[in-house]
Amino acid sequence: MSNAAALNGEDFNPMTEGLRDGQRLSLDVTRLGVWDSYLMIALIDVMRRCHDRHIGVDTSGLPKGMAALLELSSRVPERTDAIKGVAHRAWLERLGESARSVWLDGFFLTQFIGESATSMVALITGRARFRPIDLWLQIQACGPSALPIVTLISLLVGLILAFVGAVQLALFGAELYMADLVSLGMTREMGALMTAIIMAGRSGAAFAAQMGTMNVNLEISALRVMGFTASDFLVLPRMLALILVMPFLGLYADLMGIIGGGIVAISFFDIPLTQFIQRTSESVHLTDFFIGLFKCSLFGVLIALAGCFRGIQCGRSASAVGEAATSAVVTSIVFIVVADSVVTLICHRLGI
Amino acid sequence: MRTMNRTDSVITVQDLTLAYGDIVIQKALNFEVRRGDIFVIMGGSGCGKSTLLMHLIGLQKPLHGDIFYGKERLWGVSSEQREQLLRKVGVLFQSGALLSSMTLAENIALPLAEFTALSKKEIDQTVSYKLALVGLAGFEGYYPSEISGGMQKRAGLARAMALDPEILYFDEPSAGLDPISAQLLDELIQSLRDSLGATIIMVTHELASIFAIGTHSIFLDSEAKTAIAFGSPDQLLKTSQDPRVLNFLTRGHPERAGQGVRHE
Numbered sequence: 248m249s250n251a252a253a254l255n256g257e258d259f260n261p262m263t264e265g266l267r268d269g270q271r272l273s274l275d276v277t278r279l280g281v282w283d284s285y286l287m288i289a290l291i292d293v294m295r296r297c298h299d300r301h302i303g304v305d306t307s308g309l310p311k312g313m314a315a316l317l318e319l320s321s322r323v324p325e326r327t328d329a330i331k332g333v334a335h336r337a338w339l340e341r342l343g344e345s346a347r348s349v350w351l352d353g354f355f356l357t358q359f360i361g362e363s364a365t366s367m368v369a370l371i372t373g374r375a376r377f378r379p380i381d382l383w384l385q386i387q388a389c390g391p392s393a394l395p396i397v398t399l400i401s402l403l404v405g406l407i408l409a410f411v412g413a414v415q416l417a418l419f420g421a422e423l424y425m426a427d428l429v430s431l432g433m434t435r436e437m438g439a440l441m442t443a444i445i446m447a448g449r450s451g452a453a454f455a456a457q458m459g460t461m462n463v464n465l466e467i468s469a470l471r472v473m474g475f476t477a478s479d480f481l482v483l484p485r486m487l488a489l490i491l492v493m494p495f496l497g498l499y500a501d502l503m504g505i506i507g508g509g510i511v512a513i514s515f516f517d518i519p520l521t522q523f524i525q526r527t528s529e530s531v532h533l534t535d536f537f538i539g540l541f542k543c544s545l546f547g548v549l550i551a552l553a554g555c556f557r558g559i560q561c562g563r564s565a566s567a568v569g570e571a572a573t574s575a576v577v578t579s580i581v582f583i584v585v586a587d588s589v590v591t592l593i594c595h596r597l598g599i
Numbered sequence: 600m601r602t603m604n605r606t607d608s609v610i611t612v613q614d615l616t617l618a619y620g621d622i623v624i625q626k627a628l629n630f631e632v633r634r635g636d637i638f639v640i641m642g643g644s645g646c647g648k649s650t651l652l653m654h655l656i657g658l659q660k661p662l663h664g665d666i667f668y669g670k671e672r673l674w675g676v677s678s679e680q681r682e683q684l685l686r687k688v689g690v691l692f693q694s695g696a697l698l699s700s701m702t703l704a705e706n707i708a709l710p711l712a713e714f715t716a717l718s719k720k721e722i723d724q725t726v727s728y729k730l731a732l733v734g735l736a737g738f739e740g741y742y743p744s745e746i747s748g749g750m751q752k753r754a755g756l757a758r759a760m761a762l763d764p765e766i767l768y769f770d771e772p773s774a775g776l777d778p779i780s781a782q783l784l785d786e787l788i789q790s791l792r793d794s795l796g797a798t799i800i801m802v803t804h805e806l807a808s809i810f811a812i813g814t815h816s817i818f819l820d821s822e823a824k825t826a827i828a829f830g831s832p833d834q835l836l837k838t839s840q841d842p843r844v845l846n847f848l849t850r851g852h853p854e855r856a857g858q859g860v861r862h863e
Contacts (some may be wrong), residue, residue, distance in 0.1 A: 376713055461698070469696035469755075472656050473710050474682050 266302050273305040276313075287316055359556045362478040363486065369479060370487075376479045385488035389450045393496060396445055401433070401500035404441050405507025408432050413516055422516045426526035429508030434535045438501035440587060442493065443546035447579035451554035454485050455575030458558025459568040467559070482555040489547035497543035501536070534599055542590055546583050553578040608669075609634050609766060609798045610655065615664035617650050623662070624650050627825050630817050637792055637799040637812050639832060642819035643847065648802040649693075651819065652770055655800070657685050668766075686714065689764035693771045695755030697743040703730065703754045704739035710761045729757040733787065749780045753787075760791070767791065769801035773808050781805065785812050806850065810836075818844050 266272060272293075294317070297304050306314055336344075369375040412428040458481055461467050467477050505527060512518040554575045561571040608631035615628040624647035632638045640648050653659040655666060657673055666673040668684045697706045707726045711717055717725065730736055733753040735746075743751050752772070759767060772788065773781035789812045792799050803809060809816065809832045816835065818828035820843055828835055828844045836848045845853035 378709075378712075457700075464694060464699065465692045465696040466698050468653075468658055469690070469692055470698070471658060472685065472688070472690045474686065474714065475709075 266297070266300070268301050271303040271305055272297055274308050276309060279310075282313070287313070287320070290317065291320060355560065356556060359478075359559070360552065362476070363482050363552065363555075366476070366478040366483045367486075370483060375483055376475050377483050378480075381480075381484040382487055385484050386492055388453070389446065389488050390492035390496065393445065393449055393492075394499070396449070397442060397496055397500050398503055400441050400445055401438065401503035402507040404437050405429055405433060405504030405509075406511055408437065408504070409508035409511035410515075413511065417516075422512075423518060423522065423526060425508065425512055425516070426518070426523045427530040429512075430505050430527040430531045431535060433501045433504035433508070434531055434539045436539075436587075436591070438504055439497045439539045439542035439546060440583070442497045442500045442543060443550065443583045444580060446489065446493065446496070446547070447550050447553075447576050447583065450485075450489060451550045451575045451579040452572040454551065454554030455558040455561070455571040456568055458555055459561030459571040462559065462561050463563050463565075463568065477555075477559055482551065485555060486548060486551035489551045490544050493543040493547035494540040497539055498536075501539060538590075538594060538599070542587065545586055545590070549582040549586055550579045553582055607633060608667075609636075610800070611665075611667040612655075613665045613667070615651075615654065615666065616662045617647055617654055617659075618662040619650070623824060625819060625824055625826075626663075628664070628817075630826065630829060632798060632800060632815070634798055635792065635796065637788065637801070637814045639809050639813035639816035640800065640802045640819065641804055641809060641816055641832075641847070643804065643821060646819040646821035647824075648804075648819055649770060652768060652800075652802050656688060656690050656768055657681050686762065687765045688768065689759030689762065689766070690768040691752065691755045691759045691770065691772065693774055694748075695743065695751035697751060697755055697758065699743050702740050702742055703735065703746075703757075706743070706754065707758045707761050710758070714762060725761070729760055730754070732760070733757045734783075749776050749784075752776070752784070756784075756787070760795075763795065764797065766798045766800065769799065769803070771803055771805075772801055773803065773805045778807075781808065782811075788812060804847075806848065809848075818847070 274290075290313075294304050306317065309317070366375055408429050409425050412432075413422050413425040416422050416424050416428070458467070458477070461481070467481075470477065470480055509520070509523050512523045513520055557571045557575040557578060561567050610632040612628055612630050616626040617624045617628075628651070640651055642648050650659070654661050655673075660674055665675070668687075671680075671684055673681060673684060697703070698709070701709070704723070704726045707729055708722050711722045711725055715722075726739060727736065730738060733756050735750060735753055735757065738746065738750070738754070743754065746754070752775075767788075769788065772784050776784065785808050788799055788801070791797055801808075801813075813832045816828075816830065816832050817826045818835070819825070820827045822843075827841055828839055830838075832848070835844060839845055839848075842853060849855055
């Protein structure tokens with residue numbers, strides 16, 4: 248081995264090539280200066296080659312540290328059965344596996360919904376085990392704290408609705424009817440939908456992250472040993488909080504949306520305020536509000552279910568908590584949109 | 600240890616098989632824990648010690664076999680009955696597993712408020728008393744994240760003791776503690792056993808603890824997938840012929856058995 252500035256593994260290959268069976272390779276390191284792990288890696292490689300070709304290697308010339316490291320690295324033989332190969336799997340197998348995981352997911356979700364329903368019954372009969380203070384804390388976290396973002400989003404959605412509608416209505420000279428469009432659109436549909444999507448991102452993700460971390464820290468196991476179930480102690484306060492808070496947030500979003508629409512009507516389309524208010528009050532009925540509020544509570548249940556479900560399902564690592572939060576938002580939004588479509592269809596059929 | 604006379608035993612395990620899905624971790628486990636024991640479940644890493652603990656405290660259902668608390672079955676009964684049985688059990692998890700969103704006082708008050716008829720004031724007094732027992736008097740208002748790992752563990756112990764359990768489980772009590780804290784915890788465990796008359800079951804591979812306070816033990820082996828030794832740790836060290844047990848108890852120097860390895 249020369250004292251060249253840098254050696255790498257390939258430089259050693261020619262050394263072994265010329266050797267034949269029965270010959271011995273002896274290593275002379277008298278001129279070796281500084282060495283690091285790469286020399287060891289190359290050396291181990293040389294020794295493996297020599298071993299395969301039945302060439303003896305004389306390591307007595309190596310410095311003490313190097314010999315000890317060589318010995319250490321070969322002391323525990325490689326566990327060939329421990330190596331995780333990247334198994335190539337046929338597409339049919341992968342498809343089957345995905346289908347199975349979807350099926351299992353559905354199975355566990357059904358089980359989880361059952362447990363939550365049991366907790367609801369326990370709540371009504373007064374046997375549910377949770378701390379009322381947790382409910383208040385959740386109401387605080389889900390409700391008042393969400394007001395600023397709900398204000399901003401609903402105001403802008405009302406604005407957009409008004410603009411999109413007014414441009415089309417202007418073709419018939421019926422700009423005034425943008426008041427109908429905005430107020431009906433907000434109360435029946437957009438108020439609930441936008442609030443739900445905001446809450447899925449805010450509270451749904453928070454639920455999943457909180458419960459996921461509790462799972463990682465064995466806090467949920469500790470609760471279970473103490474006789475508390477996760478569905479009573481953790482899911483119930485969160486679900487109740489959302490059920491209670493969502494209608495209020497939705498109502499507030501409706502108001503904000505209509506104000507947004509009003510701003511557009513007054514400032515861009517010269518509709519007098521009194522006329523806007525009059526059209527709004529004529530077009531929106533109490534039923535429309537109730538449909539919106541019902542949807543809000545329904546979405547609240549769905550967000551709490553999705554958030555808590557993903558949190559409880561969470562694996563035991565930091566990345567699993569992140570995945571749980573992401574998946575909670577995705578699941579909530581899917582649930583929300585599907586449920587919204589179903590409710591809208593039912594309302595249409597019933598003619599309300 | 601295959602005595603089936605369950606009258607004086609607190610916990611009896613019969614022909615227990617532990618599994619994760621289809622993978623059997625341990626099988627054919629038979630042992631009993633008597634009142635006042637400090638019973639050590641030992642074995643190398645990954646042999647299924649903690650899994651056995653999860654089964655004993657009712658968090659995981661065995662694939663096969665029975666666990667009895669006194670004469671009552673733990674599995675194969677309704678979840679209300681199981682919960683009733685586990686009411687006399689306290690568990691200290693490896694990391695303490697305190698609820699991180701609550702203060703120490705709230706953590707300890709949690710089981711008290713739910714399962715006792717104590718008034719608010721009595722609960723506060725009990726909480727302070729339990730915290731004082733583990734040397735954390737005055738830390739009522741702290742959150743678990745504000746105190747050290749060793750303190751979290753002791754607070755976890757205070758919570759495990761909240762309902763004056765007859766049986767206390769410890770999962771790796773000395774893991775992550777410095778030698779002095781670990782020794783103090785050992786002493787605490789021993790004095791709890793003596794003063795409260797509790798039965799202690801601990802999962803550990805900390806030799807110092809095992810020899811210092813263990814009165815009975817089983818040794819789980821991951822290759823044999825079952826328990827390969829029973830008895831008091833001192834006795835095992837003196838009489839066991841099994842190289843796996845001796846290697847473990849002497850940190851890989853079986854020739855030094857009986858030469859005071861325990862004080863190493």
